[in-house]
Amino acid sequence: MKARTAGGYKLIFGYLGIFIALIGVITLIPLLMIAFYWDEWRCWADFAIPGLASIVLGLGLFFGFLYKAEKQQLAKHQDSVLLVLIWLFAVAMPCQICYLRTLYFHKQGFVATINLDDFQKAFEKPRRPARNEPAFF
Numbered sequence: 001m002k003a004r005t006a007g008g009y010k011l012i013f014g015y016l017g018i019f020i021a022l023i024g025v026i027t028l029i030p031l032l033m034i035a036f037y038w039d040e041w042r043c044w045a046d047f048a049i050p051g052l053a054s055i056v057l058g059l060g061l062f063f064g065f066l067y068k069a070e071k072q073q074l075a076k077h078q079d080s081v082l083l084v085l086i087w088l089f090a091v092a093m094p095c096q097i098c099y100l101r102t103l104y105f106h107k108q109g110f111v112a113t114i115n116l117d118d119f120q121k122a123f124e125k126p127r128r129p130a131r132n133e134p135a136f137f
Helices: 009-035 038-065 078-096 099-113 116-121
Strands: none
Touching: 009 038, 009 078
């Protein structure tokens, strides 16, 4: 029986699965605070759902690509690809926590930073002043 080998992108996705599961465990750590602050129990799903989903996704990638496979060495620049994918997932993780609330606040921050009225006015044709209107308005 020939042993399964994991090399190339299979190896990258297998290692990525390990790190995604680890990020999921780290996401679950704030749930320990509920034992001390009972008033915060309403927020348990905001951490439990993304954390458990990350653990399931990570273990799925690990068992799908790396489990019981003979691991080869990462080729040139594949470690960089793995690192970028880990960082992208780690940065995207806060956006998964309470997604609708963060989406709302991101939208509000965008609207407050870029005044959309001024943005639209920048693309309008300049209006010629009327005869009786001063030119500086």
